[in-house]
Amino acid sequence: MHFEFHVEGGNFSKAGSASSQLKKILKQLNVDPKVIKKVVVALYEAEVNIVAHAYQGDIFIDIDTEKIEIKLIDEGPGIENIELAMQQGYSTASSKVREMGFGAGMGLPNIKNNCDKMTISSEVGKSTTVEMITFFNN
Amino acid sequence: MEQANFHHALKIREDLCIGCSHCMSVCPTEAIRVKNGKSVLYGNRCVDCGECFRVCPVSAIIIDNDDFNYIYDYKYRVALVPSVFTGQFPEDISLRQIHSVMLELGFTHVYEVENGVEILKDAITGYAAQNPDKKPLISSFCPAIVRLIQVKFPSLVENIMQLKPPLDISALHIRHELLKKGIPDKDIGIFYITPCAAKIAAIKDPVGEKDSPINGVINMDIFFSKVFRQVKQKKNLSDEMPVGSRLTSKSACWALTGGEAAYVQGRVLAIDEIHNVIEFLERLENEEVTDIDFLELRACDESCAGGVLTIANRFLAAERLRNHTAEYHPDSDGKHPDETTPISDNNEYLLENITVGEINPRSMMKLDENMGEAMRKMEKVNRIMQLLPMVDCGICGAPSCQALAQDIALGDASIDYCIFIQKILEQKGELSLEDSVKIMQDIWGFGKTNKYRDLKGI
Numbered sequence: 064m065h066f067e068f069h070v071e072g073g074n075f076s077k078a079g080s081a082s083s084q085l086k087k088i089l090k091q092l093n094v095d096p097k098v099i100k101k102v103v104v105a106l107y108e109a110e111v112n113i114v115a116h117a118y119q120g121d122i123f124i125d126i127d128t129e130k131i132e133i134k135l136i137d138e139g140p141g142i143e144n145i146e147l148a149m150q151q152g153y154s155t156a157s158s159k160v161r162e163m164g165f166g167a168g169m170g171l172p173n174i175k176n177n178c179d180k181m182t183i184s185s186e187v188g189k190s191t192t193v194e195m196i197t198f199f200n201n
Numbered sequence: 202m203e204q205a206n207f208h209h210a211l212k213i214r215e216d217l218c219i220g221c222s223h224c225m226s227v228c229p230t231e232a233i234r235v236k237n238g239k240s241v242l243y244g245n246r247c248v249d250c251g252e253c254f255r256v257c258p259v260s261a262i263i264i265d266n267d268d269f270n271y272i273y274d275y276k277y278r279v280a281l282v283p284s285v286f287t288g289q290f291p292e293d294i295s296l297r298q299i300h301s302v303m304l305e306l307g308f309t310h311v312y313e314v315e316n317g318v319e320i321l322k323d324a325i326t327g328y329a330a331q332n333p334d335k336k337p338l339i340s341s342f343c344p345a346i347v348r349l350i351q352v353k354f355p356s357l358v359e360n361i362m363q364l365k366p367p368l369d370i371s372a373l374h375i376r377h378e379l380l381k382k383g384i385p386d387k388d389i390g391i392f393y394i395t396p397c398a399a400k401i402a403a404i405k406d407p408v409g410e411k412d413s414p415i416n417g418v419i420n421m422d423i424f425f426s427k428v429f430r431q432v433k434q435k436k437n438l439s440d441e442m443p444v445g446s447r448l449t450s451k452s453a454c455w456a457l458t459g460g461e462a463a464y465v466q467g468r469v470l471a472i473d474e475i476h477n478v479i480e481f482l483e484r485l486e487n488e489e490v491t492d493i494d495f496l497e498l499r500a501c502d503e504s505c506a507g508g509v510l511t512i513a514n515r516f517l518a519a520e521r522l523r524n525h526t527a528e529y530h531p532d533s534d535g536k537h538p539d540e541t542t543p544i545s546d547n548n549e550y551l552l553e554n555i556t557v558g559e560i561n562p563r564s565m566m567k568l569d570e571n572m573g574e575a576m577r578k579m580e581k582v583n584r585i586m587q588l589l590p591m592v593d594c595g596i597c598g599a600p601s602c603q604a605l606a607q608d609i610a611l612g613d614a615s616i617d618y619c620i621f622i623q624k625i626l627e628q629k630g631e632l633s634l635e636d637s638v639k640i641m642q643d644i645w646g647f648g649k650t651n652k653y654r655d656l657k658g659i
Contacts, residue, residue, distance in 0.1 A: 082487050
C-alpha cells in the first residue's frame with residue numbers, strides 16, 4: 064500500500080499530522096503497538112525536521128506485510144556534514160525553533176534508534192532525503 | 202472477527218429508543234449505529250463513558266443497577282460511598298445527617314471510598330520510582346479512561362499504573378476489618394454508590410483482575426433521592442450517629458480534577474473530559490509530549506463531580522467538596538461504635554493486595570487480525586471513501602463517512618445506505634424508488650421514513 068503526505072516548512076501547527084495519520088493506518092492494520100510506536104516516533108522526528116529546517120517536503124510511505132518503508136524528500140538547505148548531524152545534541156536549529164521546544168539536536172539519532180535501517184543523503188542548498196525501513200516481525 | 206466484549210453497564214432500551222441518533226453523534230469511540238429506527242451499541246468499541254446517556258432525550262439509555270433490596274442478602278451491609286455523594290447535597294445538610302440516614306435505610310456500615318487514599322498516595326510514589334521506564338504513568342482511577350486506552354491507544358496500555366484505585370482498596374480494607382471481627386465472608390455485602398456507568402462496568406468486569414471485592418452497585422441518582430427525601434422528612438432524628446471515618450480535606454477531593462495529581466511528585470498534568478483526554482493521548486502516543494511523570498485522566502468534565510449519575514451541578518458539587526470538607530468532619534464528633542482501624546500507609550494486608558495484574562490492549566481499530574487481510578480491507582475503505590460525500594450527515598446510520606466506509610468493508614453496511622449515492626443510482630435507473638425507500642426504512646424504521654406521507658395523507 065502506498066501513501067503520500069505533503070509537509071509545509073515553518074508551520075509547526077501542522078507538524079505531526081502525517082505521523083498521526085500513519086499511526087491510525089498501522090493500528091487498523093493490526094501492527095504490534097510497540098512497532099507502531101517506533102515507526103510513529105521516527106516519522107514524527109523526521110516530519111518536524113522538515114518543518115524546522117526546510118521549505119517544504121513530501122513523505123512517501125509503502126507498506127507490505129513484512130515492512131514499512133518511509134522516504135522523506137525535502138527542498139531546503141541540505142545538511143553539510145551528515146556525520147556531525149547524526150551526533151546527539153548537535154543542532155543548527157534557529158533560536159526561534161528552539162524556543163518552541165524543538166531543535167535539541169536529538170532528531171536524527173532518535174530516528175536511527177527507532178527504525179531498523181536508516182539512510183540520509185543530502186545536496187547542500189537543495190534538498191535532503193531520509194529513508195527508513197522498519198520490519199514488522201523483528 | 203468479533204472480539205469478546207466488555208461487560209457494559211450502559212444498555213439501550215429498544216422499546217423506548219426513538220432512533221434520534223443524538224447518541225450516535227456524541228459517542229467518542231463511534232460505537233453506536235442506527236438500525237431499524239433504533240440505536241445499536243457495538244460492544245467492542247464502547248468504553249462506558251456515558252456520553253450517550255447524557256444526551257438521550259427519551260431516557261432510552263439506561264444504566265445497569267442492582268436492586269436495593271439485594272443488600273438484605275447480607276447480614277452486614279456496607280455502603281461504600283464516594284465523597285462526591287456528599288457534594289450532591291445542599292450545604293446545610295451535614296455529613297452526619299447523610300450517613301445516619303443511610304444507616305436508617307438499611308446499611309449497617311457506611312465507609313468513605315477516599316479512605317483508600319491514605320495508602321495509595323505513597324504506593325504511587327513507590328510505583329513511580331520502581332517503574333521509571335513507564336513514564337508518564339497514567340492513573341488507573343477512571344475505568345472509562347482505562348478502557349479508552351485499551352481500545353484506542355493500545356501502545357499506551359503499559360503506562361497505566363497497575364495499582365488499585367481507592368474504591369477497591371477501601372473495599373478490601375473494610376472487608377478485611379469485618380473478617381477480623383469474626384464475621385464470615387458470606388455475610389458481608391459491600392455496595393458502592395456509583396456516580397457513573399464506567400465504575401459499574403469495572404466492578405462487574407474488572408480489568409487486570411478476576412473478581413471485584415465489591416458485591417453490588419447502587420446508582421447515585423436513585424440513592425440520592427432516597428436519602429434526601431428521608432433527610433427532609435426526619436430532619437431532627439438523623440443527627441445521632443457520629444461518622445465512622447475522617448477524611449482529610451485533601452483526600453476528600455481525590456475524585457475531583459487535580460485531586461489525585463496533587464499527591465504526585467514531578468511534572469504532573471490533570472486532564473478531564475473524554476475528548477480532551479483523547480486529544481492529549483494522540484499527542485502522547487506520537488511522543489510529541491515527553492518528560493511528563495504522571496497523568497491524571499478523567500472521562501467526565503469536572504471528573505467524578507460531573508459523573509453521569511450525579512444530580513447536583515458539577516461546579517457546585519466540586520466547590521462544596523473543596524471548601525467545606527473540613528466542616529463535614531468536626532473534631533468534636535464522637536466515635537462511631539463500629540469504627541474500623543483507619544488505613545495506615547504500612548497496612549501489610551493492603552500493601553500485599555494493592556497491585557492489579559497485567560492490563561491488555563484490545564484494539565478496536567484493527568480491520569482484521571491478519572495483516573494481509575487488513576490491508577485488503579483498508580484498500581477497500583480507501584476506495585469507498587473516494588465515493589462518499591464527506592459531509593458526515595449520519596443519514597446512513599453511521600456517525601461519519603469514514604465509519605460507513607469501514608462498516609461496508611467489514612460487511613456490516615452497503616454503499617447504497619448513503620443518501621447521496623442513492624440519488625445518483627435512482628437517476629441512473631440502477632435503484633428503484635421502492636428499493637431506496639426500503640433502505641431508508643431499514644435504517645430509520647417505518648414510522649420516521651413515512652411520517653410525511655402519513656400526515657399529509659398522500
